Amino acid sequence: MRPFTLHEPTSAAEASALLLERGEAARLYAGGTELLLAMKGGFLPCDHMVNVKTIPGMDAIALDGGALVIGAAATHAAIVRAPIVRERFSLVAQVERRVANVRVRNVGTLAGNLCFAEPHSDPAALLLLYDAEAAVEGASGERRIPIADLQTGPYETALEPGEVMTAIRVRPLPNDARAAYLKFGIHHRPTIGVGAMLRVVDGVVAEARLSLGSVPPMARRLLEAEALLVGERAERLNAESSAVAAAGDAAAAQADAVDDLHGSAEYKRHLVGVFVRRAIAQAAA
Secondary structure (H helix, E strand, O other): OOOOEEEOOOOHHHHHHHHHHHHHHEEEEOOOOOHHHHHHOOOOOOOEEEEHHHOOOOOOEEEEOOEEEEEOOOEHHHHHHOHHHHHHOHHHHHHHOOOOOHHHHHHOEHHHHHHHOOOOOOHHHHHHOOOOEEEEEEOOEEEEEEHHHHEEEOOEEOOOOOOEEEEEEEOOOOOOEEEEEEEEOOOOOOOEEEEEEEEEEOOEEEEEEEEEEOOOOOOEEOHHHHHOOOOOEHHHOOOOOHHHHHHHHHHHHOOOOOOEOOEOHHHHHHHHHHHHHHHHHHHHO
């Protein structure tokens, strides 16, 4: 790996200024699980590494007005261990507990995962269920980007030059919501990840959210499949339900699957139908 200069800013504003000053020669460092591999492989040049772990409070995990705020330097393992996550955002803890492997979870960060925008990954698909946002800071000040708009393509994000992600804000699910997240894979990275959230009022689905990751180029909501569930009685949403079957078919049709080392597009569309049906039935139960 070629030599680089390590910078240790004490604020997001200072980190942003370093990025703007050094341009394409600078990279942010938090956990480094993706960055260091890319640097060793010669795919990502880096003459100046900007370490955000030195910024005070960047690894904090706290509640703010009911929302869970996860600092950009908080590791996956720290999120799993945090009592407020386990008690109030249990599905987040469950999914984070199964991210990658123990080495990645102990070093890698949720913010780094989102910024790297690897298509085969779980967090973005999970966070779509929560209408989560990324808080970023740059030369123009602070702003929030919905997770749905953060990734613009494989390994590409909506972050502007010099912007630094400072935290992820996760809204709580409605009190009458039920949710599930399922994943499957035979390689190091997942082949498919599916999230389902059903808001049930008087036994009827008033709102549905379905998210899909790892199959399309970027995590996405399955809006057509969601619409088929609204108005259905939750108690009937099981493996034999025609509404669940229709939602699975609609999800497969809009999956935007592509051939890659995880399987053919046809195979992955089949998986989408199967796992969407399972996730709906699990959430309804």
